[in-house]
Amino acid sequence: MKFFKRTRYSYILLLGGSLFVLGYTSVLIAQWFDDTNKLEVIIKETRSTALSDSNFATKFSTKQIRTVSPYLNVDFLKLQSRNEEIVAWIKIPLVHLDIPIVQTTDNSFYLTHDLDRQKNKLGWVFVDTRSNIEHMGLNTTLYGHNAMNQQMFGSLKKLLSLTEGYSEDEELIQFTTEYHEMVFRICSVYVTDSQDWEYVQSSFMNDASKSSFIRMIREKNQVALFAANSLSIQDKFLTLSTCYGPAGTAKRLVVQAKLIMKNS
Template identity: 50%
Template structure:
């Protein structure tokens, strides 16, 4: 074998090795991606299973005979399954219907489900700063933007067909000793470096009035303009990501307290 033939053969073998290495790496990459996708799908399936389990654990009754459709359920019974649960949140127009926990930090339920098991889909939760023995001026909920689940459903509020539904602006929130009705008054998109909408404490009435005016002016859904805000109102705020993974935008929903009913604890 002459030198020229040897070099060609060596180059061919080297090329074959490189192709084989690249092919092997590609297979490993595809395998890892399949595992990630399957794990993500499984985590989201667990959300549906958990939601149904908790919903079946209590009897949720909507009081349609009352002037306001209060949501009645035994939150204490839910706390036996998870002591972090403080209430149940329902946005009927977009099919949000879920138990809500609160813990001593705002990180835990970003990566854990309602059973406190690791889950990158997380769970909707209440801001650790909020107190429920009285209702703060701004009560803040957070949740991941999941497709057709949890706060990912809030994107439907941007669609016109949702606004034609009965009580399209209704939000119900029930705790251990309170049943509350809220009306959506503002929906908008903001950047994640602006967390002013999660402000809870206000140093004076003027600051509170400016806050209310600001969130009302940010509303991008005309149908919600009719639910006007005043400085004396109390609101809930729902916050989630908006856009693809890694986005710096947030979809924000504000709703004002319309009516509250005290519940006798057994």
């Protein structure tokens, strides 16, 4: 009799535990959908208010540079009326990334907050606190979550599977700040360890350290399409960093691009 009582008690505990886990999981899923929907609304609103109609073309060609402006025209006054920490806009047509970028004094803040500074597990894309967005040095770093729905930096992993079938126009990144309108060309895409801090380096003591950084960009590249780019210590680089793999992973996906055009 005691055996059956213990069995029934164990069954009740197991059932209760299962229901708790199911309920908790449901709450997390609902929160994820809510966070996703909020970001989608923010993205649509900022695109419609801060970008001119000419910016909505999905592609532009380096062959048309003489007749068609390749730069993004961004209304930062409108953007900063929403959040004064908005400092740039990035567009990568190849992976459908087209959003404003923020920078604050705490690199951890936008890991858990959206563009409106509201709590959101998907966060927002932000510039490293060590990077000077007005006077960009050799390397400027951006961080963003690897969102499952392709938001933020979730679509960057597509770059790992690019083949030679793509043209050089597919490698371009439009990047506009309050001070400059710029175009970068992707020159390196790779997966590295979370303890690898070399790729986010922002200050360089001498030409030797700069040369080491350039060599690292070349050697770590894992996509043949980007291997032909010529790089030098006179170049300026934009580095995009995100997680690679499941939540809590120790891997990082890195995309690096060099400046090829600038409209001061």
